[in-house]
Amino acid sequence: MQDQLPAAAEHRKGLLITAFGGMMLTIDIPLLRLSQSDAWSALAVRSTLTFIAALIAWSVIRFVFKRQMPLIPGKAGLLVVSLYSLASITFLMAVFNTTTANLVFILAFNPMFSALLAWWLVGEKPKPQTFVAMLVMLFGVLLIVSDGIKAGNLTGDLFALVSSLILATAITFSRKARTDMGFAPLFGALVPAIVGLTMVGGVSGLAVAEPAWLVLNGLIVIPISFWCLATGPRYISGPEVAMFYLLETILAPIWVWMIFAEAPTLIGLIGGAIIITALVGHSLWRLLSHRRTVRTLAPRHPV
Template sequence: MQGHIQQAAEHRKGLAITAIGGLMLTADIPLIRLSQSDTWSALAVRSTLTVLVALVAFGILRFALKRPVPIIHGRAGLLVITLYGLASISFILAVYSTSTANLVFILAFNPMFSALLAWWIAGEKPRPQTFAAMVVMILGVLLIVADGLKAGNTTGDLLALATSLMLAGAITASRKARVDMGFAPLVAAIVPAVIGLAMAGGPSGVTVAAPGWLALNGLFAIPIAFWCLATGPRYISGPEVAMFYLLETILAPVWVWMIFSEAPTPLGLLGGGVIIVALVSHSLWQLSSHRRAVRTLAPRHPV
């Protein structure tokens, strides 16, 4: 009984940490857009500031604990860092290559990718309900991609799909390792920072019209968001962590609509609606299933 109580407490802790990360992540795209920077400048500045935060936090934590604090946990840590680094690059490229609505709707494929990877890597076979949700979501993505073909932003949509797959891979690898990977996505920002600076032509080539917004993003929003989202798999399953990325799917287009008056196209909105309905239905089913399992495991008093 005590073990079940502790497990439930850790699960609630994981949900709270990951929820904070998901909420902070919803500010990412609007802050990038508000900075009025070009693609490579945004990648360079956002990533460099994130690395600086990681180094400062690492130093403070090591001083407070009076012992070494591991950043890279073996080969699993290297894999997670690589995936986060590549995802950061493809994400920024997608921001400047497709609409915000298309980007976040396609990123919503993350939970389904996580479920498939959990099946492949950990042998956790998805249930028929999950397969059904995947089929519906594929239809939604096809609607968005078809809309992208008409609008000429197919490359951006494919970059968004690649980002979703790499994030799911990082989440799954973190979950399998069962160690604290909170610093992994922050340290991973070194790769996109170097690439962004190189493509921009060095520090002198960085162009940011409103640097304050990008500083807010790189110093606060992104470090908090990704530390929380990378820590979540230590306490909750990969698909559950991926579900919190859906907060960006729901809220980011709202912020962009409010700030920039950028409304999604009808076909893109339809595809996104299909994806959200499938995911919400699947999430409610998962929650109901989890609660039934907990009640089954709970000890019963004799009568």
């Protein structure tokens, strides 16, 4: 009984943290487009600012709140940092080399990759309900992109596929390590920053028409969202964390429609509703399942 109560509370905490991070991440692509920059410039600026934000946050936690927190938590942390670094590069390349529809469709394989990797590496066999939820969400994504998938660029599609696999691997190893990986993707931004600056030939080669949007993205949106999503695996399973990344699939096209007047089709709206329903339904099922377990194990007073 005493073990089940903390488990349920930890799971709820993980769901809330991860959901908030997923919501924040939904405005990433619109902010990148608003910056009117090229791929390498966006990678360099966004990654540099994210790394600076991570250093500031880590310094405050360590020196102001006196909490000991390693920059990289051991070998597992180094591996996760490396994976997030690669994922940042491949994601930015996908953003600028394929359509948004193709990108979010391919990224929707993240939960499937995470479920399979968690089963293989962590021994967490997914519940049948998790597989059902993933299949429903993939069906919703297929509806969203069914009209425009042929317009995508093959190179960008491959970048998106690799990004999805790398991200799922990072989530799985974070789950396996069972340690605080909140800063892993943030410090992992250093490598993409160096790569981006190298590709544009240094600071003088940066081409960003509207830098304020990249500043907002790099200093606030990405640090908060990535910290939440990287912290989630401490409390919930990898496939569950991966499913919250799909919020970007639903909401990013809506933000693009509001900002750039690119109206989604009726099929796209239906697909988004299907994905939201599956995601919310699965999360509610997990919460209710924990509560039922707690009630079953609770000691009963004698009549």
